[in-house]
Amino acid sequence: xxxxxxxxxxxxxxxxMAKKKQLVENLVHGLFLLLGLITVGCVLLITLYxxxxxIPAIREIGLADxxxxxxxxxxxxxxxxxxxxxxxxxxxxxxxxxxxxxPLGFLxxxxxxxxxxxxxxxxxxxxxSLLAGIPSVVYGLVGMLVLVPGIRRLFHVxxxxxxxxxxxxxAVMILPSIIKVSITALEAVPREYEEASLALGAxxxxxxxxxxxPAAKSGxxxxxxxxxxxxxxxxxxxxxxxxxxxxxxxxxxxxRFLTTAVASEMAYSAGLQQQALFSIALVLxxxxxxxxxxxxxxxxxxxxx
Amino acid sequence: xxxxxxARDLCLWYGQAQALKNINMDIAxxxxxxxxGPSGCGKSTFLKTLNRMNDLVPGVKIxxxxxxxxxxxxxxxxxxxxxxxxxxxxxxxxxxxxMSIYDNIAYGPRTHGIRKRGELDEIVEQALRDAAIWDEVxxxxxxxxxxxxxxxxxxxxxxxxxxVKPSVLLMDEPTSALDPISTSRIxxxxxxxxxxxxxxxVTHNMQQALRISDNTAFFLLGELVEYGDTQTMFDxxxxxxxxxxxxGRFG
Ligand SMILES: Nc1ncnc2c1ncn2[C@@H]1O[C@H](COP(=O)(O)OP(=O)(O)OP(=O)(O)O)[C@@H](O)[C@H]1O
Ligand SMILES: [Mg+2]
Numbered sequence: 430x431x432x433x434x435x436x437x438x439x440x441x442x443x444x445x446m447a448k449k450k451q452l453v454e455n456l457v458h459g460l461f462l463l464l465g466l467i468t469v470g471c472v473l474l475i476t477l478y479x480x481x482x483x484i485p486a487i488r489e490i491g492l493a494d495x496x497x498x499x500x501x502x503x504x505x506x507x508x509x510x511x512x513x514x515x516x517x518x519x520x521x522x523x524x525x526x527x528x529x530x531x532p533l534g535f536l537x538x539x540x541x542x543x544x545x546x547x548x549x550x551x552x553x554x555x556x557x558s559l560l561a562g563i564p565s566v567v568y569g570l571v572g573m574l575v576l577v578p579g580i581r582r583l584f585h586v587x588x589x590x591x592x593x594x595x596x597x598x599x600a601v602m603i604l605p606s607i608i609k610v611s612i613t614a615l616e617a618v619p620r621e622y623e624e625a626s627l628a629l630g631a632x633x634x635x636x637x638x639x640x641x642x643p644a645a646k647s648g649x650x651x652x653x654x655x656x657x658x659x660x661x662x663x664x665x666x667x668x669x670x671x672x673x674x675x676x677x678x679x680x681x682x683x684x685r686f687l688t689t690a691v692a693s694e695m696a697y698s699a700g701l702q703q704q705a706l707f708s709i710a711l712v713l714x715x716x717x718x719x720x721x722x723x724x725x726x727x728x729x730x731x732x733x734x
Numbered sequence: 735x736x737x738x739x740x741a742r743d744l745c746l747w748y749g750q751a752q753a754l755k756n757i758n759m760d761i762a763x764x765x766x767x768x769x770x771g772p773s774g775c776g777k778s779t780f781l782k783t784l785n786r787m788n789d790l791v792p793g794v795k796i797x798x799x800x801x802x803x804x805x806x807x808x809x810x811x812x813x814x815x816x817x818x819x820x821x822x823x824x825x826x827x828x829x830x831x832x833m834s835i836y837d838n839i840a841y842g843p844r845t846h847g848i849r850k851r852g853e854l855d856e857i858v859e860q861a862l863r864d865a866a867i868w869d870e871v872x873x874x875x876x877x878x879x880x881x882x883x884x885x886x887x888x889x890x891x892x893x894x895x896x897x898v899k900p901s902v903l904l905m906d907e908p909t910s911a912l913d914p915i916s917t918s919r920i921x922x923x924x925x926x927x928x929x930x931x932x933x934x935x936v937t938h939n940m941q942q943a944l945r946i947s948d949n950t951a952f953f954l955l956g957e958l959v960e961y962g963d964t965q966t967m968f969d970x971x972x973x974x975x976x977x978x979x980x981x982g983r984f985g
Contacts, residue, residue, distance in 0.1 A: 619829070621825065621827060621829035622829060622831055622832070624787070624790070624825065624829070625825065625829045625830075625831065625891070625894075626831075626841070626845075627787070627790070627818065628785065628787060628818055628822065628823040628825075628895070629818065629819070629822070629841060629842040629845060629894065629895070629898055630815045630816065630817075630818040630819035630842065630845060630846065630898060631815065631841075631842075631845045632815050635845055639841070639845070640831060643832075643833065644831070644832050
């Protein structure tokens with residue numbers, strides 16, 4: 430076919446204009462690659478640093494004594510470095526927060542995504558976003574001033590600063606991410622599924638819980654994992670409400686988490702004590718990696734349907 | 735023959751726009767009624783007034799009457815879920831739930847309180863047989879329904895609708911997304927079902943309407959232009975506009 434009126438344009442790489450453009454392309458490409466590498470570099474550096482500085486103490490204390498030792502007395506005349514109380518506290522605390530926060534956040538998401546009037550939904554969603562933006566020290570503060578005395582009075586315990594207080598604070602802190610991710614998952618459920626269910630004579634509530642929720646389950650699972658990640662890594666707020674004593678976990682006892690163990694002693698630690706803190710950080714890091722892997726698996730599952 | 739559903743002076747508005755104008759129509763029991771007409775003329779809208787799926791659209795206003803076995807289905811004492819059990823629906827795009835074939839079919843009966851395994855098994859098998867898909871899926875009932883072909887999915891959806899034992903089955907262009915072989919299977923299926931069910935089917939395919947339906951309704955711009963025996967309408971349409979449409983001069 431004739432291309433009437435269009436002069437042939439060269440498209441070989443030889444001419445000047447094209448060379449310049451190619452150069453800019455390459456430069457930009459290189460710059461972005463560099464930025465990407467910086468991120469990767471940071472992660473690698475931190476990992477390497479944690480492993481290198483975390484291993485000596487474990488060597489000296491012995492892996493089993495370190496992980497399963499029930500006594501932490503880093504400043505005693507005869508120091509003991511068992512972090513089982515911290516590990517269990519972190520696990521119980523996170524599990525408790527999930528147990529409370531997930532049903533709450535999830536049902537809230539169902540309400541917002543499916544039932545709420547647009548006006549109410551707008552207001553509630555802004556509130557949730559605000560909740561997500563509150564700094565953790567503020568959670569800690571409110572927990573300290575309201576929750577801790579409240580628990581003391583309600584349960585008649587000598588001190589309200591306890592695992593329970595930490596669990597409650599964490600439960601509230603993970604709400605926003607659980608709500609948001611669950612809403613996204615619920616809204617991604619095709620409208621056709623719900624119509625099919627209604628057309629079979631199911632009520633709206635039956636439809637949400639028997640069709641929409643199962644169809645959104647991998648997204649909701651991702652929300653749970655995200656909540657776990659947030660809860661296990663939280664430091665400031667739990668430090669302020671948990672009393673921070675290295676006891677074995679008990680709902681009404683003062684406890685210390687993996688995160689708070691590192692944060693509370695780092696400033697004045699030295700020698701083996703300091704090395705042991707690095708080892709705790711390494712354990713925490715491994716936990717987080719595990720959670721990330723789980724999240725990846727869930728997200729992959731949700732993509733594949 | 736009895737009329738199982740009737741529409742009297744039915745008007746419907748989506749907000750300000752009127753989509754149905756004074757529709758009067760009797761639907762005979764155990765027959766196939768085809769709804770034809772150009773795109774946007776209100777076929778789907780009319781179909782959805784028959785099981786009140788229009789209730790889901792915000793801003794819909796309906797006047798007039800639709801009766802199912804002499805009962806006004808828009809009466810405020812009507813249980814919509816019960817109505818939809820009697821008047822089932824199959825959609826244009828196959829929409830099986832993302833669960834196993836078995837659970838898809840059992841969904842309706844379970845919703846309506848049937849829990850016994852044996853009873854469910856029976857219902858599932860019967861529905862799949864009625865929808866002419868039993869032989870293809872009997873060995874993979876536990877497999878996800880989304881793994882079926884488009885035509886199989888549509889027959890599964892028909893089976894799912896049959897499993898709640900409706901009297902009327904509404905189908906909105908059930909074959910428009912399917913290949914010719916799947917299409918003819920569904921046509922045969924519809925014809926086989928009509929001694930036990932009443933079928934109302936929307937179609938853009940004149941040949942399909944002619945092949946399977948007993949009565950045909952021709953809609954244009956929200957009005958029911960002509961309604962009557964299919965053969966008669968295709969041989970001697972009473973209205974000029976009907977003739978123009980079925981001979982393919984507009985639409
Ligand atoms: N949810 C809705 N909101 C507002 N207007 C609508 C809605 N659904 C349909 N309409 C309008 O109502 C009219 C009838 O639509 P309907 O879907 O019933 O047509 P149809 O005959 O089924 O067309 P098609 O053959 O393309 O499916 C159209 O003008 C359409 O734009
Ligand atoms: Mg339509």
